[in-house]
Amino acid sequence: MAVVTAPGFSGAAPATEAPRRAALAYLFASMTGDGWLLKVLWSCLSIGLFAGLWEMCWWFGWADAKLLPPPHIFLGSIADQGKFFNTATRWQVGQAMNSGPSAFESVMVTISATTMRVFAGLSIATCLGIGIGVLIRYNGLFDKLVLPMVTLLSPVSPIAWLPVAIFLFGIGNAPAIFMVVVALFFHMVLATVTQIDGVSPNFLNVARTMGASKRQIYGRVILPAILPGMLAVLRMNLFGAWMVVLVAESTGVGYGMGQVIMLARNTFNPSLVFFTIAVIGLLGFSFDWLLRQIQRRILYWLPDAKEKLRGL
Amino acid sequence: MASDAPRYSSKDAVVCRGVGKTWAAGTKRAHEALRDIDLDVTPGEFVVLLGPSGCGKSTLLYLIAGLEDATEGEIWSFRDRVEAPSPERSLIFQETSLFPWLTVWENVSFGLSIRGAGKAERRSVAEDALQRVGLRAAMEKRPDELSGGMRQRVAVARALAMRPKVLLMDEPFAALDVQTRARMQDFLLDVWRDSGASVLFVTHHIDEAVALADRVVVFTSRPGRVKTIVPIDMERPRNLFSREAEALRMQLTDLLRDEVDRAFVEQEALFATA
Numbered sequence: 001m002a003v004v005t006a007p008g009f010s011g012a013a014p015a016t017e018a019p020r021r022a023a024l025a026y027l028f029a030s031m032t033g034d035g036w037l038l039k040v041l042w043s044c045l046s047i048g049l050f051a052g053l054w055e056m057c058w059w060f061g062w063a064d065a066k067l068l069p070p071p072h073i074f075l076g077s078i079a080d081q082g083k084f085f086n087t088a089t090r091w092q093v094g095q096a097m098n099s100g101p102s103a104f105e106s107v108m109v110t111i112s113a114t115t116m117r118v119f120a121g122l123s124i125a126t127c128l129g130i131g132i133g134v135l136i137r138y139n140g141l142f143d144k145l146v147l148p149m150v151t152l153l154s155p156v157s158p159i160a161w162l163p164v165a166i167f168l169f170g171i172g173n174a175p176a177i178f179m180v181v182v183a184l185f186f187h188m189v190l191a192t193v194t195q196i197d198g199v200s201p202n203f204l205n206v207a208r209t210m211g212a213s214k215r216q217i218y219g220r221v222i223l224p225a226i227l228p229g230m231l232a233v234l235r236m237n238l239f240g241a242w243m244v245v246l247v248a249e250s251t252g253v254g255y256g257m258g259q260v261i262m263l264a265r266n267t268f269n270p271s272l273v274f275f276t277i278a279v280i281g282l283l284g285f286s287f288d289w290l291l292r293q294i295q296r297r298i299l300y301w302l303p304d305a306k307e308k309l310r311g312l
Numbered sequence: 313m314a315s316d317a318p319r320y321s322s323k324d325a326v327v328c329r330g331v332g333k334t335w336a337a338g339t340k341r342a343h344e345a346l347r348d349i350d351l352d353v354t355p356g357e358f359v360v361l362l363g364p365s366g367c368g369k370s371t372l373l374y375l376i377a378g379l380e381d382a383t384e385g386e387i388w389s390f391r392d393r394v395e396a397p398s399p400e401r402s403l404i405f406q407e408t409s410l411f412p413w414l415t416v417w418e419n420v421s422f423g424l425s426i427r428g429a430g431k432a433e434r435r436s437v438a439e440d441a442l443q444r445v446g447l448r449a450a451m452e453k454r455p456d457e458l459s460g461g462m463r464q465r466v467a468v469a470r471a472l473a474m475r476p477k478v479l480l481m482d483e484p485f486a487a488l489d490v491q492t493r494a495r496m497q498d499f500l501l502d503v504w505r506d507s508g509a510s511v512l513f514v515t516h517h518i519d520e521a522v523a524l525a526d527r528v529v530v531f532t533s534r535p536g537r538v539k540t541i542v543p544i545d546m547e548r549p550r551n552l553f554s555r556e557a558e559a560l561r562m563q564l565t566d567l568l569r570d571e572v573d574r575a576f577v578e579q580e581a582l583f584a585t586a
Contacts, residue, residue, distance in 0.1 A: 203409060205397075208379060
């Protein structure tokens with residue numbers, strides 16, 4: 001702040017004070033009640049508490065650093081661990097060990113590859129799941145033909161689909177995305193059907209007495225009515241997607257975070273395992289946060305759910 | 313319906329002849345809700361359907377609205393046989409049925425948007441309807457920002473926006489507190505007089521029937537039949553503490569008491585056998 005003041009001219013003091021006071025007031029406000037800074041602090045404390053317990057176990061010698069390296073060890077060797085990432089380029093024939101991207105670039109490439117698969121799989125599964133779910137309730141014949149098959153396939157573990165993914169798509173992005181889609185799709189269909197069945201009959205009756213056609217009722221009443229429930233389902237499935245993508249990547253489908261975990265297992269490198277777990281946790285957390293922001297934007301009409309538990 | 317000439321006076325707002333409804337007919341869970349209902353409602357008339365809970369009076373409303381099919385008899389409204397829902401017969405529910413994702417005015421003009429009306433028209437109709445229920449200032453609000461009474465007024469405005477000839481109301485004020493309910497009854501009478509529509513109003517409150525009705529249709533317990541029809545020719549605005557009103561209340565209480573007792577015995581017997 002460049003405020004030129006003549007010596008002895010005291011009137012300038014409030015001019016510099018005011019913005020500072022405003023900033024302090026903002027900082028203070030963000031720390032009270034539901035302020036964002038307070039939430040961040042609590043999140044840090046939650047992580048710190050866990051890390052602290054772990055460090056304590058290491059300090060007292062209960063946790064062997066070779067098996068359960070505490071955060072300061074596995075995070076301290078980030079630069080070292082980075083070279084294990086982006087295995088695909090390094091394993092190509094003719095690549096020298098020291099050539100190629102830097103450790104940081106490797107980590108970023110691997111992270112974005114996995115994130116992209118999660119995002120693609122989740123998007124495809126969501127669109128397909130909601131589409132088929134709505135169609136099942138919209139058309140009686142479709143319901144009879146499709147719902148039993150969907151219910152039959154729904155409990156099948158994604159692991160069972162892994163060979164199919166490799167048979168069909170070989171290695172690379174496609175099988176990993178296929179795995180995410182197949183793991184989420186059937187649940188999304190069933191969740192959509194359940195949500196539609198739960199729509200208040202009053203909403204439907206109002207629309208019917210107003211002369212709405214079936215298509216209008218589906219488009220303008222049922223879809224907005226199931227949206228809150230579907231976004232909650234989507235959030236649950238986001239975590240499911242992160243789990244499955246790792247399985248897909250670790251079982252030879254390609255490169256990515258799962259491949260790194262597998263490499264860590266084969267080379268007995270617990271630091272690398274925990275570092276990768278930390279990265280995945282952080283990514284999943286950020287994705288969830290993003291989804292919650294979107295949820296709040298789209299579902300402007302819903303009151304704060306935590307409000308009703310207040311005072312208990 | 314040119315081929316199907318009306319057999320009853322086409323002037324009547326609602327005509328029920330021998331109407332019966334059995335839920336889940338033909339199955340083990342079949343139970344008869346309504347039997348042999350004959351009822352005529354003239355245009356502009358305020359008819360209250362009074363009966364013990366579970367006697368099928370709401371069912372009758374749903375049949376007249378065209379949301380459910382009668383299993384016996386037929387229902388006519390003006391010239392047409394009732395076979396499907398129509399904007400001419402608006403139904404107002406006990407619970408709020410406003411769409412929470414729309415603003416108040418968008419809710420009120422929902423029916424117009426279904427018909428594909430433009431925004432300017434929808435807004436002006438909504439404004440007009442909300443004016444009539446005294447909530448023009450709340451146009452841009454969301455339903456969850458309103459109180460229960462205000463929400464029901466918006467629901468009434470939404471029905472009025474369709475210019476219905478028959479307003480069907482299913483215990484619309486049941487969830488409101490006593491003071492709000494009294495205000496809403498006055499408000500409803502004003503709206504009814506303005507709109508010229510016939511009103512069929514379901515309630516199990518005797519006070520409400522005395523305050524509102526031109527005629528009170530008293531139902532028996534299940535299966536619901538018309539026990540008797542009590543005309544009320546008190547002047548409006550009504551003095552609900554007059555001797556006349558008191559006598560009516562006593563008469564209706566007596567008529568209902570037998571039915572409520574019978575319903576109790578029946579329900580207990582139902583549980584005993586189950």
